Amino acid sequence: MHAETLTPERILNATVDVLRRYGPNKATVVDVARELGVSHGSVYRHFASKSALLDAVAERWLAEISAPLDDVLQRQDRSVAKLRAWLECLMHTKQQRASQDPQLFATYSGLVLGLRQVTDQHVAHMIAQIERLVHEGVANAEFVVNDANATATAIWHATARFHNPLFVAAWSEPSLAAEFEAVWELMINGLLVR
Known part of the structure; x- marks a missing residue:
């Protein structure tokens, strides 16, 4: 089975799920990575920081x-x-x-x-x-x-x-x-x- 490609859109969708569970103050990039089944470094390749990730979620x-x-x-x-x-x-x-x-x-x-x-x-x-x-x-x-x-x-x-x-x-x-x-x-x- 081929792993699904990690895209910014998938990361944003997972971030929304994590935010729903933990809220913006407690949610971490590690939580998002865990939700996606990838390393947090994989998330950071698309978003340089938690702030950048949250900005992208808010902008979307x-x-x-x-x-x-x-x-x-x-x-x-x-x-x-x-x-x-x-x-x-x-x-x-x-x-x-x-x-x-x-x-x-x-x-x-x-x-x-x-x-x-x-x-x-x-x-x-x-x-x-x-x-x-x-x-x-x-x-x-x-x-x-x-x-x-x-x-x-x-x-x-x-x-x-x-x-x-x-x-x-x-x-x-x-x-x-x-x-x-x-x-x-x-x-x-x-x-x-x-």
Whole structure:
């Protein structure tokens, strides 16, 4: 029987299993290697350190969350509708993951929050996508703003309660949809051309 090739993807998958069992603080590269049936040196050939491995796991998780948002950006629709769809997609993706596997979501969230560079890159990417939608809205004469980046950043922060893992406990509250609607109305009334 031929041994399965050790790839970065296999290592990342095994790391997720190890993180689920031990959490990011207790999980080790040796645990990942044991899960794969290889030496820890084999893992280090693909990832230089535990930090590099955890960065890669976090980046992959954030990319999985971000992927559906790219589809929203490609839609042929009014900017108002696209912005709302983008925000709802982000919220539903994170909220669904949190409800389907709360333990793993908490592990990922804790991991990501501890990785400042990965988190900053993700937030910058998200704000850039919102900024793109704001620019489209201005170009289509739907929105009026002075600074698209500042507006996008404000939208990101105004909606944090609905997508930031720090607020996961609030995501099961019955009032969440109404709260989002109130924030949406406030934001959109500030953006729309009158």
